[in-house]
Amino acid sequence: MAASASSSLISSRSPLKLTSLSSLSWKFPVSVSLPRHQRRRASQVFIVLSMDAKPTVLVAEKLGEAGLDLLKDYANVDCSYNLSPEELCTKISLCDALIVRSGTKVSREVFESSGGRLKVVGRAGVGIDNVDLGAATEHGCLVVNAPTANTVAAAEHGIALLTAMARNVAQADASIKAGRLFLLCYVVDFIVQVHENVIDAGKWQRNKYVGVSLVGKTLAVMGFGKVGTEVARRAKGLGMHVIAHDPYAPADRAHAIGVDLVSFDEAIATADFLSLHMPLTPATSKILNDENFAKMKKGVRIVNVARGGVIDEDALVRALDAGIVAQAALDVFTVEPPPKDSKLIQHENVTVTPHLGASTMEAQEGVAIEIAEAVVGALRGELAATAVNAPMVPAEVLAELKPYVTLSEKLGRLAVQLVAGGSGVKSVKVTYASARAPDDLDTRLLRAMVTKGLIEPISSVFVNLVNADFTAKQRGVRISEERVILDGSPESPLESIQVQIANVESKFASAISESGDITVEGKVKDGVPHLTKVGAFEVDVSLEGNIILCRQVDQPGMIGTVGSILGEENVNVSFMSVGRIAPRKQAVMAIGVDEQPSKSALKRIGDIPAIEEFVFLAL
Numbered sequence: 167m168a169a170s171a172s173s174s175l176i177s178s179r180s181p182l183k184l185t186s187l188s189s190l191s192w193k194f195p196v197s198v199s200l201p202r203h204q205r206r207r208a209s210q211v212f213i214v215l216s217m218d219a220k221p222t223v224l225v226a227e228k229l230g231e232a233g234l235d236l237l238k239d240y241a242n243v244d245c246s247y248n249l250s251p252e253e254l255c256t257k258i259s260l261c262d263a264l265i266v267r268s269g270t271k272v273s274r275e276v277f278e279s280s281g282g283r284l285k286v287v288g289r290a291g292v293g294i295d296n297v298d299l300g301a302a303t304e305h306g307c308l309v310v311n312a313p314t315a316n317t318v319a320a321a322e323h324g325i326a327l328l329t330a331m332a333r334n335v336a337q338a339d340a341s342i343k344a345g346r347l348f349l350l351c352y353v354v355d356f357i358v359q360v361h362e363n364v365i366d367a368g369k370w371q372r373n374k375y376v377g378v379s380l381v382g383k384t385l386a387v388m389g390f391g392k393v394g395t396e397v398a399r400r401a402k403g404l405g406m407h408v409i410a411h412d413p414y415a416p417a418d419r420a421h422a423i424g425v426d427l428v429s430f431d432e433a434i435a436t437a438d439f440l441s442l443h444m445p446l447t448p449a450t451s452k453i454l455n456d457e458n459f460a461k462m463k464k465g466v467r468i469v470n471v472a473r474g475g476v477i478d479e480d481a482l483v484r485a486l487d488a489g490i491v492a493q494a495a496l497d498v499f500t501v502e503p504p505p506k507d508s509k510l511i512q513h514e515n516v517t518v519t520p521h522l523g524a525s526t527m528e529a530q531e532g533v534a535i536e537i538a539e540a541v542v543g544a545l546r547g548e549l550a551a552t553a554v555n556a557p558m559v560p561a562e563v564l565a566e567l568k569p570y571v572t573l574s575e576k577l578g579r580l581a582v583q584l585v586a587g588g589s590g591v592k593s594v595k596v597t598y599a600s601a602r603a604p605d606d607l608d609t610r611l612l613r614a615m616v617t618k619g620l621i622e623p624i625s626s627v628f629v630n631l632v633n634a635d636f637t638a639k640q641r642g643v644r645i646s647e648e649r650v651i652l653d654g655s656p657e658s659p660l661e662s663i664q665v666q667i668a669n670v671e672s673k674f675a676s677a678i679s680e681s682g683d684i685t686v687e688g689k690v691k692d693g694v695p696h697l698t699k700v701g702a703f704e705v706d707v708s709l710e711g712n713i714i715l716c717r718q719v720d721q722p723g724m725i726g727t728v729g730s731i732l733g734e735e736n737v738n739v740s741f742m743s744v745g746r747i748a749p750r751k752q753a754v755m756a757i758g759v760d761e762q763p764s765k766s767a768l769k770r771i772g773d774i775p776a777i778e779e780f781v782f783l784a785l
């Protein structure tokens with residue numbers, strides 16, 4: 167860099183306090199109701215809500231009491247079950263959060279109908295296939311789930327179905343009861359006596375319901391995640407030989423419990439029993455189909471407590487009829503509830519339950535607490551550990567990155583305001599200088615906040631961690647990241663962050679660095695973000711309030727001249743700093759001001775003969 171760039175801090179006053187949120191009206195989300203300058207100050211990493219009124223949480227499916235109590239401590243809770251899609255769309259515009267289980271479709275229309283107010287969708291359970299994640303992300307709505315509390319319940323239900331199927335428990339039970347019901351038709355005692363013996367004998371079908379043993383049989387667990395692992399553990403306890411297929415599971419985790427990971431084809435070809443525990447994704451949709459049933463051992467038995475859509479249900483009926491599949495035990499269906507005349511449901515070799523995998527008292531209490539905590543945390547602006555459509559940043563990492571999060575957003579905000587009207591921002595580079603190893607610094611949050619800073623001042627879009635990448639892409643802004651690895655102590659996560667906008671003109675020519683890009687750089691000093699470089703000029707001004715940048719010929723009295731104009735205009739100066747190339751040559755003066763100076767004040771500054779250019783930047 168050509169500039170030797172000495173930098174001097176001239177004056178410092180107490181930094182600005184953030185605008186209090188308490189005055190903000192609850193009914194209007196901050197992103198809609200506030201003047202932009204207030205909104206910026208109030209924004210948090212994630213979600214912005216006022217603090218003087220409670221948010222509203224719509225609970226659209228039955229949730230355990232403990233979870234409801236937690237929600238009620240923080241929010242107005244509207245428990246409205248069995249809403250039609252239209253009713254849900256109508257209600258949602260009055261809600262900040264929505265909690266569902268698997269029975270409610272949270273479609274694109276729901277997000278569109280929310281008018282931007284819906285900030286969190288909480289899925290009280292694992293599967294999020296009923297939530298349109300793409301639409302949630304586009305609308306900046308966080309989706310959180312409760313991924314752990316029902317794992318054991320689902321695994322236990324899988325084992326219950328496995329054992330019940332192998333021993334025809336459901337069929338035998340239904341057969342005995344059906345026989346007794348038939349009896350009610352007979353009114354004459356005498357006839358009843360006679361027929362009872364006949365019918366009971368007919369339904370007491372000990373030969374028909376001879377089952378198969380589990381011990382020594384091969385169980386293929388398809389999807390070796392939380393539930394699959396618990397099923398495998400339990401099946402080992404039943405003396406089964408357990409293999410698993412999961413393209414993403416680490417082999418050592420499987421080995422640790424005596425399970426071999428095998429290919430899909432090997433799993434389906436060798437299994438006596440298949441237990442399905444993968445999520446429903448485009449890759450797993452109808453993964454058990456005619457072609458794959460044909461590869462299975464004749465007489466295979468299948469348990470599904472994952473999602474109905476992973477089986478081609480018509481193909482399963484064909485495989486059952488052909489005897490390829492001896493039996494199936496299903497808790498989940500492509501359409502829930504399935505049609506009454508479904509051939510699959512009616513099939514005598516099929517055992518069904520109405521999506522009961524997670525339905526134990528214990529699991530439902532656990533899920534309710536897990537989701538209520540996640541939703542309340544998200545509404546408070548905390549990063550959720552169970553976020554589905556945003557990076558999960560552990561609380562301790564977040565605490566450490568907090569000032570850099572603010573710095574990133576403000577640098578983005580400054581950089582974009584330096585762009586001359588008419589030049590489109592297309593290419594932005596963020597450079598992180600740090601002594602930390604690259605894998606020891608998660609920059610996703612910082613990138614998202616630079617994006618927020620870049621996009622919010624020039625659009626009406628509310629950008630947060632959820633929709634930052636999507637929004638940038640949609641606007642054709644390419645954000646690249648670079649790491650500069652410094653020597654020294656990796657104690658603090660970052661030394662500096664630089665934001666460069668390429669191929670644009672600047673309304674403040676001095677902001678263009680040697681690379682030809684608008685360049686601003688900042689550091690965190692004593693926990694406070696500072697602007698430390700503009701173009702080639704080193705400055706030092708705390709990033710609070712607003713900033714005036716002036717380029718001037720370095721000469722005595724400039725600070726006093728500008729300072730007195732601002733004083734006369736009742737504008738409070740918080741910081742002043744001059745970065746110069748060499749004494750008496752070009753210099754950039756950065757002035758931190760609490761208030762926005764009037765047009766006349768700015769004109770008076772511009773009229774100072776030594777000032778060659780200046781710009782006012784709102785933070």
Ligand SMILES: NC(=O)c1ccc[n+]([C@@H]2O[C@H](COP(=O)([O-])OP(=O)(O)OC[C@H]3O[C@@H](n4cnc5c(N)ncnc54)[C@H](O)[C@@H]3O)[C@@H](O)[C@H]2O)c1
Pocket residue numbers: 292293294313316317320388389390391392393394411412413414415443444445446449450471472473497498521522523524525
């Ligand atoms: N019936 C119920 O009430 C009930 C209850 C809990 C969970 N579930 C469902 O069970 C499934 C598993 O839940 P979980 O909590 O174990 O989830 P999980 O994310 O912990 O595990 C899913 C596993 O599937 C694996 N996987 C992904 N694609 C795969 C593929 N193509 N082939 C094989 N494996 C693949 C993943 O790597 C992961 O290890 C989910 O669909 C969930 O919705 C149902």
Ligand SMILES: O=C(O)[C@H](O)COP(=O)(O)O
Pocket residue numbers: 267268269290291292293294316521522523524525
């Ligand atoms: O994905 C899940 O968590 C299970 O399928 C449970 O769904 P449910 O909450 O509707 O019982």
